Amino acid sequence: MKELPFAGVRVLDLTMMWAGPFATRLLGVMGAEVLKIESPRAWDNIRTLVPQEGIEAPWNSSFYFNYYNNDKKSVTLDLAQARGREVFLELVPHCDVVIENYRADVLENLGLGYEVLKAAKDDIIAVSMAGFGKTGSERANVGFGPIIEQMAGMASLTGYGDDGMPYKTGISYGDPIAGVSAVGAVALGLIRRRRTGHGCFIDLAQRETMATQIGEAFVVASLRGEEPAHHGNRSPRFAPQGVYRTGGVEQWIAISVRTDEEWDALALIVGATQLDGLGLAERQALHDEIDGYIERWAAEQDAQQAMEQLQAVGVPAGRVLDTQNIHDDPNLAARGFWVRLPHPRMEPWRQPAPAWRLSEANPQLRRHAPLFGEHTRAVLSELLGMTGADFAELAALGVIGDEPVNPGVG
Amino acid sequence: MTDLVLDGVRVLELGGGIPAAFATRWMAGFGADVVRCEGPDGALTPEEEVYLLAGKRRVEASGAQLLELALRADILVEDGRPGHLARLGLAPGQLQKERPELVIVSITPFGQEGPYAAYAATNIVSFAMGGIMSLTGSPHRPPLVNGGSQAEYLGGLNAFAAAVSAYYGALVQGEGDWIDISLQECAAGMLELYASRTEYTGVGPHLRSGNHVSAVWGIYPCADGYAGVCCLGRQIPAFFRVVGDPELEEQRFVDPLERLANDDELQAKLYAWFADKRKRELLELGAAHKIPFGAVLTPGDLLENESLAERGFFDAVATPAGVARMPGRPFPGLPWRAGEFHGPGADTEAVLGEWLGVRA
Numbered sequence: 001m002k003e004l005p006f007a008g009v010r011v012l013d014l015t016m017m018w019a020g021p022f023a024t025r026l027l028g029v030m031g032a033e034v035l036k037i038e039s040p041r042a043w044d045n046i047r048t049l050v051p052q053e054g055i056e057a058p059w060n061s062s063f064y065f066n067y068y069n070n071d072k073k074s075v076t077l078d079l080a081q082a083r084g085r086e087v088f089l090e091l092v093p094h095c096d097v098v099i100e101n102y103r104a105d106v107l108e109n110l111g112l113g114y115e116v117l118k119a120a121k122d123d124i125i126a127v128s129m130a131g132f133g134k135t136g137s138e139r140a141n142v143g144f145g146p147i148i149e150q151m152a153g154m155a156s157l158t159g160y161g162d163d164g165m166p167y168k169t170g171i172s173y174g175d176p177i178a179g180v181s182a183v184g185a186v187a188l189g190l191i192r193r194r195r196t197g198h199g200c201f202i203d204l205a206q207r208e209t210m211a212t213q214i215g216e217a218f219v220v221a222s223l224r225g226e227e228p229a230h231h232g233n234r235s236p237r238f239a240p241q242g243v244y245r246t247g248g249v250e251q252w253i254a255i256s257v258r259t260d261e262e263w264d265a266l267a268l269i270v271g272a273t274q275l276d277g278l279g280l281a282e283r284q285a286l287h288d289e290i291d292g293y294i295e296r297w298a299a300e301q302d303a304q305q306a307m308e309q310l311q312a313v314g315v316p317a318g319r320v321l322d323t324q325n326i327h328d329d330p331n332l333a334a335r336g337f338w339v340r341l342p343h344p345r346m347e348p349w350r351q352p353a354p355a356w357r358l359s360e361a362n363p364q365l366r367r368h369a370p371l372f373g374e375h376t377r378a379v380l381s382e383l384l385g386m387t388g389a390d391f392a393e394l395a396a397l398g399v400i401g402d403e404p405v406n407p408g409v410g
Numbered sequence: 411m412t413d414l415v416l417d418g419v420r421v422l423e424l425g426g427g428i429p430a431a432f433a434t435r436w437m438a439g440f441g442a443d444v445v446r447c448e449g450p451d452g453a454l455t456p457e458e459e460v461y462l463l464a465g466k467r468r469v470e471a472s473g474a475q476l477l478e479l480a481l482r483a484d485i486l487v488e489d490g491r492p493g494h495l496a497r498l499g500l501a502p503g504q505l506q507k508e509r510p511e512l513v514i515v516s517i518t519p520f521g522q523e524g525p526y527a528a529y530a531a532t533n534i535v536s537f538a539m540g541g542i543m544s545l546t547g548s549p550h551r552p553p554l555v556n557g558g559s560q561a562e563y564l565g566g567l568n569a570f571a572a573a574v575s576a577y578y579g580a581l582v583q584g585e586g587d588w589i590d591i592s593l594q595e596c597a598a599g600m601l602e603l604y605a606s607r608t609e610y611t612g613v614g615p616h617l618r619s620g621n622h623v624s625a626v627w628g629i630y631p632c633a634d635g636y637a638g639v640c641c642l643g644r645q646i647p648a649f650f651r652v653v654g655d656p657e658l659e660e661q662r663f664v665d666p667l668e669r670l671a672n673d674d675e676l677q678a679k680l681y682a683w684f685a686d687k688r689k690r691e692l693l694e695l696g697a698a699h700k701i702p703f704g705a706v707l708t709p710g711d712l713l714e715n716e717s718l719a720e721r722g723f724f725d726a727v728a729t730p731a732g733v734a735r736m737p738g739r740p741f742p743g744l745p746w747r748a749g750e751f752h753g754p755g756a757d758t759e760a761v762l763g764e765w766l767g768v769r770a
Contacts, residue, residue: 002587005579018602030575045642050603051666063610064603103700133742136717140697144640147704150629155636156708157557160548166636166706168621168629169556170545176600177567184571185741188440190578192415192744202743208723211712212737213567214558215461218724221709222735223457228708233555237455238532243543243552250617252553254538256531311529318535320553322544322615323608326598329539331526337595349610352599356572357521357590359502361579 002360004031009190011097012037012088013072014079016044018145018172019206020101020129021068022179027097027186028071029354029363035095035379036069036370037088039078040401043372044069047404059372059404061345066369070341070351074370075379076400079110084399087380088112092120094383096193097186101129101178101206104139114201123199125189127182131174133205143206145172152210157217159230166230177213178206239283240266240290243320244298251303252320255294255310257283265313270297343368373402413745414441419577420765422479423466424488424498425449428533428559429517429593431462432566433487433573438465439739439746445479445761447471448754449490461736464727465749467757475762476500481509482765484580485573489517489565492527502588513576513586515569521592531593536561540597545604548620565593625669625676629706630684636706637684637692648699653683727751 009032013024021036021044028034038044046068047059055061078084089112092098098117100107107113107128114126128134131143132151141151146168149155154174158167185202193199211218220226233254235241240263241256257263263283267276272293275286283290298306303319310317321329327338327350338350346368354363380386380400394400419442423434426449438444444466454462471479480486480500488494495502495516502514516522519531520539534555537543547554569591580586598605604616622628626641626649641649643666650658662668663676684692689705696703712718713735725738725748739746762768 002585003579003583005575007579008582022600026571031579045644049642050607063606067603067606132717133721136721138693138697138715138717141693141703142696142700143702143704144642146627146629147638147640147702150636150638150704150706153707153709153712154557155629155638155706158546158554159557160551160554165621166629167547167554167556168638169560170542170547170618171600171602171604172640173542173556173560175602177564180567180571181740184436184567184574185743187571187574187578188415188744191574191581194578194581195415196413200743202741204741204743205721208718208721208737209740211709211723212740213560213563214709215737216455216457217558217709218713218736219457219460219734222713222733223729223731225710227710228557230557233534233552235532235534241532241534243534243538243555245552250615252538252544254534254543254555256534258530258532311526314530316530316532316535318529318531318539320538320543321541321598322617323541323601323604324615326541326601326605327609331520331524331594332598334524335521335592335595337598346610349606351606352595355568355591355595355599356575357592358572358576358587359590360585360587361576 004361004363006030006032009033009097010095011035011099012091012095014098014100014102015129016101017046018068018175019178020099020182021046022176023182024072024099025068025070026180026183026354029365030356034072035075036072037075037077039080039084040076040398041078041405042080043404057403063346063349066343066346067351069369070365071367072370073375073379074373075376076373078399079112081397081399083394083397085111087384087394087399089116089120090384092117092124095121096190097125097127099127099129099182099186103142104130104132104134118199123193123197125186125193125199127185127189127202127204129178129182129204129206131206133208134203145174148174148206148210152207153217154210154214157214157228161230161232174206174210178204178209181209234287239280240287240294242291242294244294246298246301246303246306248303250322253298253303253306254318254320256316258316262315266310266315269309269313270294339365341365341368372404373400376400412441414747415744416440416442419443419485420483421445421485421487422447422483424490425453426489427453428458428462428562429565429569430487430489432563433515433517433569434466435462436570436740437485437574438749440744441747443467445469445757447476447479460727460729460734460751464725464751465747466752467761468752468754469758469761470755471758471762473499475766478766480505483512485513485515485577487515487569487573492518492522506586506588510585511580513573513580514588515573515591516589517565517569517591517593519593521595522590533559533561536593537597539594541601541605542597545601545616545618547618549618553618561593561597564596565591568596622677625673625680630681632684632692633686633688635689637687637689638704638706640702645701649701652695652699652701655679
């Protein structure tokens, strides 16, 4: 039985919110032992960001928190206290990776910068994920995913085209991009350590990883000095291309025609046969008229059947799946993408399986997100040999805790 | 041996579109010998070629030579239709039998298997089927695809991270793997809180809300373009102090639930406040008061950005059309090389010589 790629790797995880936890979730699913460190006083706000009325210990029952934190262990440690910092530094030699996504100055303010971590373990792989990095004149700026998207050039490329307005992506797009990139950084750090024996410090800036996703726009800007043009849902390369309303409530289908053959097939279906035989340039010129035919056809169709009908004749088409019907998509269902993971306090619901399908190692969601501080004693006992007396001392100081202090603060 | 992390690592890219080309782009920068075997013409625009192929060697090979190249690679990446490798005579099972440590990554819109495996897609179709599109755009207009080719880049990014992770696993365990990446799944697993909220609470689908999740989380027109703010509860007091409107101290704006109930009124106030602010002023206020302000910057703006220049973000690459500047190392901390841009097939002879010992 083949092991997962990160089997045997232990990660000290100081990340919170989305970007960092998305990275460490992937590390955990891919076999790493992830120790999620939270202070009883400064804990991952995602736990209570969406208020849930009338739920006991809501910080343990958040669907939002659970979505990003499966396959991790929860260890409480207040790093702002000297004793907490000391215990943390005793853990570092037992770990391979330290990862954090605080504001750029926070780790240094806690006295836990890379040099301190390196002194505790010479070959430590340290990954920081601040919005704008730890160097550079904009390092003091703060931001969440949408701010990252704006500051990386991404939002400037998105828009309907007729009003000059940029648009945000509907999710905090900078976060998961930084998260997946950080997993790549950890893997490269591990490869380097295996080859050279050296650790490293990765100063990932979320703004930079986001900007790598639109690299060709920088080529255009630097070679031709052109400002971004908004194409709405159209494309300079494919026509017709658009998103068309179908029957049902707020149901839409995306259609994108690459070739003359695909256009002739689409024209037949939407009743635009008087326009078949048009080449790309002619289809671009008549795009509004063509859209009229497609819109009138699509309005009478069921979105799923329309997609299947178009795909059957080779026309690229896909439903605009929403947050509800994506859970019932036949393709994702057949591939076992949605998984009901048991949880001690919550009714199981469908969560996404790893998108990395290693056919032999076969990564799976294995365990729900940990309860707050669930593994504090087990981990400190296993790695540092601590006993009941130690835990009593740490608990009395508030360095460890079984529930958050100020649980209402979000 | 240089100090590049992937020095000596051989990567074969069976060229197609953005997903495979982006997956191997960072491998080249971090030192791997990335050989792109050309695919169909026109799969990439000239600008995409410059960005995605810099640092790679480009060959033309097929049949027995292609098989020989694949058997000398450490990592093989492709984004053809499902079953592409088998049709080329490179069935993953056969390759792994001869070379167990090989890491193979296949990227498709909907996965190697499943009812949509044969479906055709461009970026907008993959983006629609991954769920993010339903959340993007104005509520008064159709759902909107975001800029560039994000569904395809997302697949490439995941393929990169998965490939180097599996390569690390292969170094330790001696065995690679075949990784099936679906663009639909890459997106469907990152729907922020919206998918899990819909599924867990049964509230119905969350639909697009334009540029505002709420008044304190959105994009506003400003004096020299567009700017944004994204505040969590703990950052709102500092934000409201900077705005300086005494009404914002009233309970209806201070209490989180009442504030949401009065979101339209708050947005109106903030539209007015942002209207005469300049981007630079907002970014300075943000840094000074730890308020998450942003500015909508263009790639042209960023090419002139001091902070990115200080951090050495951009590579300069010579192309037939002049020197292009483009994002280079994704993160500092590991040695990186800005690659040269080669024309199609330019390296066939050199690569066949070095990898296969073939002399022209």
